[in-house]
Amino acid sequence: MAKMLVIKGRKVVGGKAEGEALIADERVSFWGGTDPTRGIVHEVGSKFEGKNFAGKVFIFRFTKGSSGTSAYINIAKRMGVAPAAIINTELDALCVLGCAISDIPMMTDLDRDPFKSISNGDFIKLDADKGVIEVTKKASR
Amino acid sequence: MKLTDGQKRMLEGEDGPILAMAMTYLVKYGEAMSADALIPVRNVHTTFTIPMAGGSEDVVELLKMFGQLRVKVPTTTHVGFIDFKKWREFGIEERRYQLQASLVPIAAQAGIQLTWTCAPEIVGNAPLKGQTCAWMESAAIAYANGILGARTNREGAESTIPAALTGLIPRFGNHLTKNRRGTILVDVEADLENLTDWGTLGYFGGALAGLGVPVFRKCHVPTLEEAKELCAALATEGGVGMFHIVGITPEAATQEAAFQGDKPRSRHIFTNKEKKAVYARLNNCPSPEVDIVMLGCPHATLTEIVEVAHLLEGKKISPNVELWVCTTDSIRSYAEKLGYDKMIADAGGKIMADTCPCISQIDMARNKKYMTNSVKQAYYAPGQLRAQVHFANTRDCVETAIKGRR
Numbered sequence: 001m002a003k004m005l006v007i008k009g010r011k012v013v014g015g016k017a018e019g020e021a022l023i024a025d026e027r028v029s030f031w032g033g034t035d036p037t038r039g040i041v042h043e044v045g046s047k048f049e050g051k052n053f054a055g056k057v058f059i060f061r062f063t064k065g066s067s068g069t070s071a072y073i074n075i076a077k078r079m080g081v082a083p084a085a086i087i088n089t090e091l092d093a094l095c096v097l098g099c100a101i102s103d104i105p106m107m108t109d110l111d112r113d114p115f116k117s118i119s120n121g122d123f124i125k126l127d128a129d130k131g132v133i134e135v136t137k138k139a140s141r
Numbered sequence: 142m143k144l145t146d147g148q149k150r151m152l153e154g155e156d157g158p159i160l161a162m163a164m165t166y167l168v169k170y171g172e173a174m175s176a177d178a179l180i181p182v183r184n185v186h187t188t189f190t191i192p193m194a195g196g197s198e199d200v201v202e203l204l205k206m207f208g209q210l211r212v213k214v215p216t217t218t219h220v221g222f223i224d225f226k227k228w229r230e231f232g233i234e235e236r237r238y239q240l241q242a243s244l245v246p247i248a249a250q251a252g253i254q255l256t257w258t259c260a261p262e263i264v265g266n267a268p269l270k271g272q273t274c275a276w277m278e279s280a281a282i283a284y285a286n287g288i289l290g291a292r293t294n295r296e297g298a299e300s301t302i303p304a305a306l307t308g309l310i311p312r313f314g315n316h317l318t319k320n321r322r323g324t325i326l327v328d329v330e331a332d333l334e335n336l337t338d339w340g341t342l343g344y345f346g347g348a349l350a351g352l353g354v355p356v357f358r359k360c361h362v363p364t365l366e367e368a369k370e371l372c373a374a375l376a377t378e379g380g381v382g383m384f385h386i387v388g389i390t391p392e393a394a395t396q397e398a399a400f401q402g403d404k405p406r407s408r409h410i411f412t413n414k415e416k417k418a419v420y421a422r423l424n425n426c427p428s429p430e431v432d433i434v435m436l437g438c439p440h441a442t443l444t445e446i447v448e449v450a451h452l453l454e455g456k457k458i459s460p461n462v463e464l465w466v467c468t469t470d471s472i473r474s475y476a477e478k479l480g481y482d483k484m485i486a487d488a489g490g491k492i493m494a495d496t497c498p499c500i501s502q503i504d505m506a507r508n509k510k511y512m513t514n515s516v517k518q519a520y521y522a523p524g525q526l527r528a529q530v531h532f533a534n535t536r537d538c539v540e541t542a543i544k545g546r547r
Binding site: 098 | 166169170172173174188277278279282294295296297298299300313314347351352376377378379380425499520521523524525
């Protein structure tokens, strides 16, 4: 029996998505920190360094740094390597802009600390319009 | 978000499909950010360039489409991916040059001022206190809000191009006085002796403030160049778009004004120890050797170019080292007219205009031992250029270029 956890949150950009969680309590800059043609984080020293976010539910604290973030999210979308959804615990307008114009579901304000309750590889199903995130723990899959 | 009747009609296509598309972007974005309205914007800093990575041609088509209209407000542009005059010298392939150059007449028709700079304030785009702006470029955004007291959120290409075309931007965040309130307090006890030192303060404050509003206290008035480095560094490890310096910046006559009567969420001290720690954090080159010395991030002012020219006077840069000062073509033209370009060239250095290595990601700068006086350049070069970085002040950078090693 799969162990499932339901987390509630707030819609930023609507839509449904599912995928494996790629998660860390970390800040991300899409410009400067990622290669948007391959969907890979290349920031040296990042907890995500070398990880691929394509098709994943990408969960981190917020976007830092460059204003190229929105364009790089959009490039990743056009190259077919964007995250399936993004969950942030704080909102930077640049990540929101990138998701909004690329139709990538985005959520925030979760009723649980995602960094304590979600792990890399957990399977996530989210419905941003309903504000619901279903987490199937990796260990039980 | 409430739209006026005129805005609704624009969204529905009454003013044509391009403005309808621009409005769709602004409405999607504004609603996602819980904005209450679209308000008139008076000043835009946008991009009109091909993205480095993938999909260049279709973006060119998109920009050509936008270029059929005239911008409704004064609009300057962020850096490009090439040096428009010396692209061959910096190893830019012809295709990239042609793609970018094809946009120049289109921008002119649209009324866009192709300033090609990450520092619009150094080429005359310096909005006044309270002006509603839509700016991209993280360093320029912090400068507009914190140093000038103008009002812009951290905008990107997809909001600033629509803002230029429609004359509108969603109202939230930094457009509202309450959100400009300080969040953390940083007492500055370190010696801030040059622009690089000011950059280390920005790195420290940004890392602590995150997306918040740091308030610096007890420091002297920075020069334009020092303020520029402070702002660039605030948005590296942090995502700071607004900050204050008590007694110095426009909305911080007093500490109480900076915090709008509230208390700081946390208090911090920046001493010489913290300053040294930032230098240590950004220096990651194990070898004393240097291949490239890069100065001018954000783009150098004429003042910075004069300083470099004088440091190089009568000297020769080591034959194994490239020294590049990055700025805008307009400032390079001044430097040429006044002889500073020649002083730098005679020593073996170059002025790179309209771009920088981290933006252009030119092959010449990849996988190199890289030295810079800029926190921002040092911060991004390991990822963007796979570089190993030496980080030091301007004088040390120039002396190292001459000596050939640290």
